[in-house]
Amino acid sequence: MKNPDGAGPPDPGENGASPGGAVIRITGLRVVRGGAEVIPGVDLAVPAGQVVGLLGPSGSGKTTLMRAIVGVQVVAGGTVEVLGRPAGDAGLRHEVGYVTQAPSVYPDLTIAENLRYFAALLGTGADDVARVLDAVGLTANAGRSVANLSGGEKTRVSLAVALLGTPRLLVLDEPTVGLDPVLRRDLWDLFARFAATGATLLVSSHVMDEAVRCDRLLLMRDGRLLADETLPELLARTGAPDVEHAFLVLVEAGAR
Amino acid sequence: MSPRMSLATAARVLRQVRHDPRTIALIMLLPCLLLGLVAWMFNGTPVLDTLGPTLLGIFPLIVMFIVTSVTMLRERLSGTLERLMTMPVRRGDVVVGYALAFGLIAAVQAVVVVTFAVGVCGMNVAGPLWAVILVGVLDAVLGTALGLAASAVARTEFQAVQMMPAVIFPQLILCGLVMPRDQMPAVLEAISVVLPLTYGVDAMQTLAADIDVTAIWGDVGVIAGFIVVAVAVGATTLRRRTA
Numbered sequence: 289m290k291n292p293d294g295a296g297p298p299d300p301g302e303n304g305a306s307p308g309g310a311v312i313r314i315t316g317l318r319v320v321r322g323g324a325e326v327i328p329g330v331d332l333a334v335p336a337g338q339v340v341g342l343l344g345p346s347g348s349g350k351t352t353l354m355r356a357i358v359g360v361q362v363v364a365g366g367t368v369e370v371l372g373r374p375a376g377d378a379g380l381r382h383e384v385g386y387v388t389q390a391p392s393v394y395p396d397l398t399i400a401e402n403l404r405y406f407a408a409l410l411g412t413g414a415d416d417v418a419r420v421l422d423a424v425g426l427t428a429n430a431g432r433s434v435a436n437l438s439g440g441e442k443t444r445v446s447l448a449v450a451l452l453g454t455p456r457l458l459v460l461d462e463p464t465v466g467l468d469p470v471l472r473r474d475l476w477d478l479f480a481r482f483a484a485t486g487a488t489l490l491v492s493s494h495v496m497d498e499a500v501r502c503d504r505l506l507l508m509r510d511g512r513l514l515a516d517e518t519l520p521e522l523l524a525r526t527g528a529p530d531v532e533h534a535f536l537v538l539v540e541a542g543a544r
Numbered sequence: 545m546s547p548r549m550s551l552a553t554a555a556r557v558l559r560q561v562r563h564d565p566r567t568i569a570l571i572m573l574l575p576c577l578l579l580g581l582v583a584w585m586f587n588g589t590p591v592l593d594t595l596g597p598t599l600l601g602i603f604p605l606i607v608m609f610i611v612t613s614v615t616m617l618r619e620r621l622s623g624t625l626e627r628l629m630t631m632p633v634r635r636g637d638v639v640v641g642y643a644l645a646f647g648l649i650a651a652v653q654a655v656v657v658v659t660f661a662v663g664v665c666g667m668n669v670a671g672p673l674w675a676v677i678l679v680g681v682l683d684a685v686l687g688t689a690l691g692l693a694a695s696a697v698a699r700t701e702f703q704a705v706q707m708m709p710a711v712i713f714p715q716l717i718l719c720g721l722v723m724p725r726d727q728m729p730a731v732l733e734a735i736s737v738v739l740p741l742t743y744g745v746d747a748m749q750t751l752a753a754d755i756d757v758t759a760i761w762g763d764v765g766v767i768a769g770f771i772v773v774a775v776a777v778g779a780t781t782l783r784r785r786t787a
Contacts, residue, residue, distance in 0.1 A: 397559055405553075406627075409631050411632075
């Protein structure tokens with residue numbers, strides 16, 4: 289894959305994250321999949337207590353970056369630190385909640401059975417299961433088999449699993465895809481409430497409109513970060529009316 | 545290793561199976577049907593008494609191998625395995641949980657099939673029936689353990705299905721069922737020594753002919769050793785990080 293010069297990540301000095309308070313700290317991350325360099329080199333610091341949106345088109349490397357952060361991606365180079373430990377460290381497995389793009393729950397179990405299993409692994413109990421069921425609005429459906437749920441309901445079950453315990457970092461890969469607008473609004477409200485308790489959320493989306501719900505934005509394309517700043521900062525820097533146009537401005541600037 | 549997480553995983557796998565009554569019926573009834581066919585074909589001859597116990601050792605191995613490798617592949621493709629790998633569960637806990645769950649199903653299967661073979665087909669065994677059930681369960685757990693180890697290699701459904709003939713068929717041919725092992729070419733006999741099914745079939749043939757149950761303890765020990773090794777391989781080949 290050709291990568292034109294000048295499309296590299298923005299100067300890390302501009303990202304505004306205080307050096308001590310970063311929940312995720314990535315330096316020089318390189319990922320190679322199937323012989324292709326999908327992430328040629330990313331530097332990133334994500335501050336605590338914020339909802340950080342990871343926006344970019346399909347195939348831009350969002351999922352690979354998230355997999356590296358939760359420690360399930362084989363990386364070719366660089367370091368990924370989460371909460372001061374190497375990504376994937378055993379000490380992080382109570383601290384990080386992860387929702388994959390496909391609803392990673394057992395379709396042949398009921399919602400409650402799924403949650404009880406994952407709660408048992410985390411060492412929490414029935415109270416915790418009831419709490420997360422309520423948070424995603426599935427209490428009334430707890431006895432239903434996941435196989436019979438709609439796509440949006442499955443996504444919410446998967447999200448509920450990530451909320452179990454007391455994760456300090458939630459990594460959510462496109463959690464709002466295909467959800468109806470009311471539910472999407474409710475989930476973003478939930479994310480904001482969660483961040484208000486001091487937790488950090490990294491939420492990916494290919495829907496640029498969702499940028500308005502994020503405290504901070506990461507724009508990604510071809511495995512590179514085009515932007516790492518707040519929405520007003522991004523719009524001011526690019527002179528664009530919205531994120532969609534800002535993205536285009538940055539891509540065209542990089543191509544020249 | 546955490547017994548709590550192993551048991552939670554075993555309970556979860558059993559719940560999944562419970563939601564699938566057709567699979568339970570197939571696991572329990574299919575070996576009975578096949579054994580019934582053999583009994584019918586050789587009606588009036590002593591073939592069932594010699595061949596029957598051997599088949600009781602082979603069915604559970606094959607069934608549990610397939611069930612386990614397909615279930616593990618589903619975990620891999622659905623993303624649940626990736627999620628588990630980010631959670632505080634050890635790889636060994638997942639693998640042992642699977643072995644426990646399918647071992648329990650195998651125990652029920654062994655009781656059902658042995659009851660059918662003796663009660664309905666009239667199979668006679670020289671050794672005690674509990675020993676036949678014990679070897680059957682060990683063979684089933686061995687099938688699960690081999691399935692867990694083999695599932696690391698399979699990346700697609702097609703590959704997972706091909707793993708069964710790849711791993712099990714050579715053992716079927718060399719275990720002494722087709723030809724007594726002492727009549728095989730020396731190289732093949734040497735290979736059969738390192739294949740686990742050889743000991744499962746040897747134990748069953750001993751139980752069919754010999755009233756002295758102590759003669760199978762050597763075989764039982766070797767099968768148990770193979771189970772431990774296969775579970776360890778399964779836990780090691782389960783990767784937290786994938787490309």
